[in-house]
Amino acid sequence: MRFSPDRRVRKRSEFQDIAARGARVSTEHFVLIAAPQLTLPARSRLGITASRRVGNAVVRNRLKRLVRAAFREMEGLLPDGHDLLVICRQSGPLDAHQVVGEWQRARPRLLKLLAQPKLRGGGGDAGRPRAVQGKP
16 A cells, blocks of 8 residues: 555645644644645645654654554544644654554644634734844
């Protein structure tokens, strides 16, 4: 079962867009950021970030495999038409069941944030220029 390209967030600009406007939920081992897709709604997509802080290449690749397996297993984690960005944190050894359990506990918080009318970035200061430090 290959994880097809239409199910992946691939471009840096897409990662940045999801991170900027998405609903963010932190768990013990992950930060989950979900945002509605801007284009025509399609199947949910997944983006994974695992920095070198998480571990060496072997550890990072194993963690990314676990994340992809959990995303496949939890098909209904997000409604269709949403993208999920997963930021991996430094952690001890995990297995797929632990990842799925952690995501299931975070799912209600994530769906609650997604149901709010405005996601992050659209608050009261929208459109107002930021003050430059040192200038009035």
